Amino acid sequence: MKSFEYTRPTSVQEAVQLLSAQNARALGGGTDLLGIMKDALLPTDRVVDLKGIQGLDHIKDDAGTLAIGALARLGDIASSSLVSQKAPALAQAAGLVASPQIRNMGTLGGNLAQKVRCWYFRDADRTDCYKRNGSYCYAVLGASDLHAVFGGAACFAVHPSDTATALSALDASVVVAGPKGQRTVPIASFFVGPDTDYLRETVLAPDEIITEVRVPPGALGAPSVFLKAAPRRSIDFARTSVGAQVVGTNVIQTARIALGAVAPTPHRATKAEAFLEGKSLAADTIAQAAELAADGAKPLASNAYKVPLIKGLVRQALTALAAR
Amino acid sequence: MSDQDTRDTSGEATSEEALSRRRLVLGGLAAVGVVAASAGAFGRAATAVAAQRPLSDKVVVTDPTLCVGCLACEVNCSTWHASVGRSAVPRIRILATSDVKLQTQLASYVPARSGFSPSTCRQCPTPYCVPNCPTDALRIDPATGDRYISEGECIDCGKCEVDCPVEWKGTLARTSLPIDSKRVVRDPATNAYVKCDLCIGRTGGPICVERCPVNVAIRAGYIKSDHLALDLKPSTQEQWEKLV
Numbered sequence: 001m002k003s004f005e006y007t008r009p010t011s012v013q014e015a016v017q018l019l020s021a022q023n024a025r026a027l028g029g030g031t032d033l034l035g036i037m038k039d040a041l042l043p044t045d046r047v048v049d050l051k052g053i054q055g056l057d058h059i060k061d062d063a064g065t066l067a068i069g070a071l072a073r074l075g076d077i078a079s080s081s082l083v084s085q086k087a088p089a090l091a092q093a094a095g096l097v098a099s100p101q102i103r104n105m106g107t108l109g110g111n112l113a114q115k116v117r118c119w120y121f122r123d124a125d126r127t128d129c130y131k132r133n134g135s136y137c138y139a140v141l142g143a144s145d146l147h148a149v150f151g152g153a154a155c156f157a158v159h160p161s162d163t164a165t166a167l168s169a170l171d172a173s174v175v176v177a178g179p180k181g182q183r184t185v186p187i188a189s190f191f192v193g194p195d196t197d198y199l200r201e202t203v204l205a206p207d208e209i210i211t212e213v214r215v216p217p218g219a220l221g222a223p224s225v226f227l228k229a230a231p232r233r234s235i236d237f238a239r240t241s242v243g244a245q246v247v248g249t250n251v252i253q254t255a256r257i258a259l260g261a262v263a264p265t266p267h268r269a270t271k272a273e274a275f276l277e278g279k280s281l282a283a284d285t286i287a288q289a290a291e292l293a294a295d296g297a298k299p300l301a302s303n304a305y306k307v308p309l310i311k312g313l314v315r316q317a318l319t320a321l322a323a324r
Numbered sequence: 325m326s327d328q329d330t331r332d333t334s335g336e337a338t339s340e341e342a343l344s345r346r347r348l349v350l351g352g353l354a355a356v357g358v359v360a361a362s363a364g365a366f367g368r369a370a371t372a373v374a375a376q377r378p379l380s381d382k383v384v385v386t387d388p389t390l391c392v393g394c395l396a397c398e399v400n401c402s403t404w405h406a407s408v409g410r411s412a413v414p415r416i417r418i419l420a421t422s423d424v425k426l427q428t429q430l431a432s433y434v435p436a437r438s439g440f441s442p443s444t445c446r447q448c449p450t451p452y453c454v455p456n457c458p459t460d461a462l463r464i465d466p467a468t469g470d471r472y473i474s475e476g477e478c479i480d481c482g483k484c485e486v487d488c489p490v491e492w493k494g495t496l497a498r499t500s501l502p503i504d505s506k507r508v509v510r511d512p513a514t515n516a517y518v519k520c521d522l523c524i525g526r527t528g529g530p531i532c533v534e535r536c537p538v539n540v541a542i543r544a545g546y547i548k549s550d551h552l553a554l555d556l557k558p559s560t561q562e563q564w565e566k567l568v
């Protein structure tokens with residue numbers, strides 16, 4: 001691994017200041033960043049370890065809002081009774097990430113800010129991929145098993161985060177700190193697609209960090225669920241995932257269905273959501289919503305299997321919610 | 325993490341200043357008459373009719389049957405122009421259409437990726453957009469005939485937009501939202517009008533033509549076609565009539 005400068009600030013202000021240097025990157029649990037550095041996928045000259053900052057690993061009820069610090073570990077989120085009770089989809093998603101070891105190291109902030117898992121991007125030799133500041137996408141006319149069926153533009157890598165999918169269904173917000181202070185970004189605008197900027201996946205500027213994730217009272221307590229399909233039961237990224245929540249008893253007031261690993265950002269199935277409003281979760285309604293969830297999908301050469309997967313997972317998720 | 329500031333768009337852009345210097349130098353050598361004419365005979369009151377202008381050496385000729393809708397052309401167009409200080413509004417657009425049949429080899433490989441139609445400014449032999457520009461921001465490169473806008477000199481009057489007879493009408497593939505505009509459009513972020521300038525100043529020519537992955541596959545011989553998805557061809561009246 002190329003040598004780098006390591007710093008361990010003790011405050012958010014100090015951290016963002018250190019991150020303003022050229023090729024500096026934040027470090028959470030390191031389960032993603034270390035792999036990227038080992039294969040020299042992205043230039044990294046400075047590592048700013050966030051773990052020295054106190055008070056960023058909380059999981060608490062903040063006057064009715066569920067507040068989780070960016071340094072909270074995925075394992076702690078999965079086993080938190082508060083999260084399981086108030087926001088089950090998030091606890092389920094955190095618990096389905098990778099393996100116990102990775103959940104023990106990996107943080108929520110790092111999970112949201114992780115880089116894509118496209119096999120071409122992760123292949124050290126393919127330096128001309130867009131995500132590596134290159135000029136070509138291997139997936140468009142290549143092996144696209146892992147890739148996007150919605151929203152690809154120049155690059156077709158999907159966002160790999162499981163918690164992002166759950167948090168999108170839970171209408172969460174991301175608290176971001178930078179040199180000019182703090183801002184709160186709704187999860188729906190936190191992720192950016194390659195048509196906005198193919199070199200990043202989120203709105204985060206190089207010298208901004210996630211400090212907290214907040215789930216609003218309206219989404220807490222209402223039934224929610226997260227389901228994930230992957231070739232292996234553990235230590236595997238989703239090939240498709242779904243986070244779903246319905247608010248309203250008997251008649252649905254609001255439905256949120258977020259699909260993971262099918263687009264460069266968590267993909268909201270807006271047509272299915274709109275269709276469900278004002279209805280109840282009867283079997284035929286669920287079946288129609290599941291069909292609508294895949295509407296507009298445009299698969300590449302080898303990812304058409306994601307279309308039936310989306311429909312199946314949405315049907316399962318809504319059926320599970322109907323049983324609550 | 326400053327990688328987004330160092331994006332590689334290669335092709336060595338020239339600045340707007342260098343561009344107009346180049347225009348003056350070349351104008352002095354090759355096309356003095358053209359420069360003089362655009363300042364004089366085609367003043368504000370001139371109509372947009374049939375001025376005899378040099379043809380553009382090149383125009384981007386698009387073939388929807390070879391387009392898989394990957395949007396690399398739109399994205400790279402934005403990125404390169406922004407990297408040289410011009411508007412980030414894409415000057416080539418992919419419209420969604422239901423009636424495109426993909427070329428057979430592509431159809432056997434990515435059957436779902438049909439129904440995309442790329443198009444851009446037609447570099448009209450009669451450049452309707454040019455004569456009424458009050459500042460000569462919309463000009464013709466004397467060396468190449470490229471009809472382009474010096475965006476820094478555009479005063480946001482919108483005359484070119486009114487005069488351009490070619491439209492984008494339909495649904496944008498990128499957003500699934502309707503588009504109904506001319507091929508020269510206003511960028512609200514820069515208060516300037518924007519159109520395909522054939523990437524003037526870029527070594528290597530138009531970035532969309534260079535980077536379209538179908539073009540890459542055709543050049544490499546993986547896809548058999550006697551022309552590219554986005555091809556650069558001489559602009560002629562006959563060609564113009566066939567443009568998408």
Ligand SMILES: Cc1cc2nc3c(=O)[nH]c(=O)nc-3n(C[C@H](O)[C@H](O)[C@H](O)COP(=O)(O)OP(=O)(O)OC[C@H]3O[C@@H](n4cnc5c(N)ncnc54)[C@H](O)[C@@H]3O)c2cc1C
Nearest residue numbers: 026028029030031032033098106107109110111113162210
């Ligand atoms: C074998 C394996 C399997 C995996 N499986 C899954 C899976 O199934 N699902 C899934 O979702 N993920 C998976 N991951 C990805 C990921 O590593 C973990 O999910 C983990 O959550 C990342 O968190 P971290 O704290 O280790 O991040 P780090 O590696 O420390 O950081 C990841 C990125 O985020 C940035 N970053 C970290 N913290 C912050 C912050 N607070 N603010 C801004 N930027 C920050 C870093 O600069 C870096 O770019 C897997 C990883 C491996 C190695």
Ligand code: SF4
Nearest residue numbers: 118129137155156157
């Ligand atoms: S999908 Fe994106 S990350 Fe993968 S090869 Fe294409 S440009 Fe690179």
Ligand code: SF4
Nearest residue numbers: 445446447448453488
């Ligand atoms: S902007 Fe319109 S009128 Fe001008 S050259 Fe292009 S297509 Fe023709």
Ligand code: SF4
Nearest residue numbers: 391392394395397536
């Ligand atoms: S880059 Fe080529 S294949 Fe991709 S959208 Fe543009 S014209 Fe179509």
